[in-house]
Amino acid sequence: MGKTVVILGAGWAGLPLAHKLLKYTLPKVKDLKVILVSPNTHFYWNLAAVRGVIxxxxxxxxxxxxxxPGFARYPEASFQFLLGKASKIDPDSSTMEITQNDGNKSSLSYDQLVIATGSQILNEMPFKPVGTHEETLNALHSLQQQIKAATSIVIAGAGPTGVETAGEIAAHYGAxxxxxxxxxxxxxxxxxTVQPSVRQIVEKDLRKLGVKLIHNAKVDISKASNIGDGDAAAQTTIKLSNATTLIADLYLPLFGIKLNTTFVPANLLDSTGSIILDKTMRVTGTKNIWGTGDVGNLEPKQVTVIDAMIVHLFSALDAVLTGKGEVKEYKLGKPMIFITMGKKYATGQIGGWKLWGLLVAYVKGRNIFVDTAKEYVEGRALRHAAM
Structure with missing residues (x-):
């Protein structure tokens, strides 16, 4: 009887994991079959979306x-790509229900299941996939046109996405x-985990770029839709918790994420919607379900930790599928952050070390790694680790 691994999600974690299993485990387990499930025909290099919205x-x-195309080099019988989403999982029977993009439902059995379905921006902004490839592409094009037409933009949320988006737009358009x-x-x-000196540099650079910062305030009310029909929206009134009212051509709410875990049984989730993982990356309370990437509760929801998670989970699955080796505990990584605001301004840190801004600008700021995307999607390289 064959060994079937189903991977839900073809994003930063799920896609390279499928390649690693087919490249390294399949030669040792001839009856291995990898089924990759995703609603997207294309991989979105959303790491560069903070600049790509311009x-x-x-x-x-x-x-x-x-x-x-990247999977064409593997035996046809060993790989299957399904366009759809998981709508229900039954851990007791090792089966799931898949809702395909065409609306049809089908049942799928697995020997090992990997949940790597990622997350969305809370307000469904196209800085992450918002549905199918076509839906995400249309949403991005619409936002691009709104940014082009707007003369005043308010961004709420000062995490990495909000900071970089503000910096990128300011660097591109100037005054x-x-x-x-x-x-x-x-x-x-x-x-x-972010050093005060890194925050200070970021705020200093944003001000140099002409970005106005309003501290200790959150958005209370916004009446405008954020993604329209491609034209500039009517001016938006934005009320803040500090009693300030802002008026802008465009409002971008870039705070919070929504985890794609609604199909997971509630007893396997924590209060945030994250999947509860044990130290091996296995879903707690199950024998053959694993979680990785944003959906898990082990690491921050950042792409900087993905390489290490891919390497670990591949090793664990390889051990289980071959019956050789042991499933080891995952070791948490050091805090890492790399911030670029246009091609000139940048900073970052690894662990307790602040990075030289010119180095971050050179490595990331030039093109936000889009030149490496093809090799990543084709399963020939990870971002910072050996494939």
Whole structure:
């Protein structure tokens, strides 16, 4: 009887994991079959979306790469790509229900299941996939046109996405647009793992770029839709918790994420919607379900930790499927953050070490790694680790 591994999600974690299993485990387990389930025909290099929302900075082909061609080199019987989403999981019977993109439902059995379905921006902004490839592409094009037309933009949320988006738009348009960043606390990048010196550099650079910062305030009410029909929306009235009222052509709510875990049984989730994982990355209370990427509760929801998680989970699955070796505990990584605001301004840290801004600008700021996207999607390289 064959050994079937189902991977839900073809994003940063699920896609390379499928390649690793087919490249390294299949030669040892001849009856292995990997089934990759995703609603998207294309991989979205959304790491570069903070610049990609500006018209003309990247082409669609640089940001969106087809998934299936990279799997053509593996035996046809060993791989299957399903366009759809998991709508229900039954851990007791090792089966799930898949809702395909065409609306039809089907049942799928698995020997090992990996949940790597990721997350969305809370307000469904196209900085992450918002549905199918076509839906995400249309949403991105619409936002690009709104940003182009707007002369005043308010961004709420001062995490990495909000900070970089504000910096990128300001760096690209200069004084043409008035950019305001609403910061919920006393400083941008409010995570306790970010060094104060890194926050200070980011705020200093944002001000150099002409971004106005409003600290200790959160958005109370906004009446405008954020993604329209491609034209500039009517001016938006934005009320803040500090009794300030802002008026802008465009409002971008870039705070919070929504985990794609609604299909997971509630007893396997914590209060945030994250899947409860044990130290091996196995879903607690199950024998053959694993979680990785944003959906899990082990690491921050950041792409900087994905390489290590892929390497670990591959090793665990390889051990289980071959019956050789042991499933080891996952070792948490050091805090890492790399912030770029245009091609000139940048900073970051690894663990307790602050990075030289010019180095971050050179490595990331030039093109936000879009030149490496093809090899990543084709399963020939990870971002910072050996494939």
């Amino acid at each position: 018209p003309g900075t990247f082409t669609d082909n640089e940001l969106f790469l087809p998934i299936q 043409e647009k008035e950019i305001t960043l609403v910061v919920g606390g006393e400083h941008v990048l409010g995570s306790s």
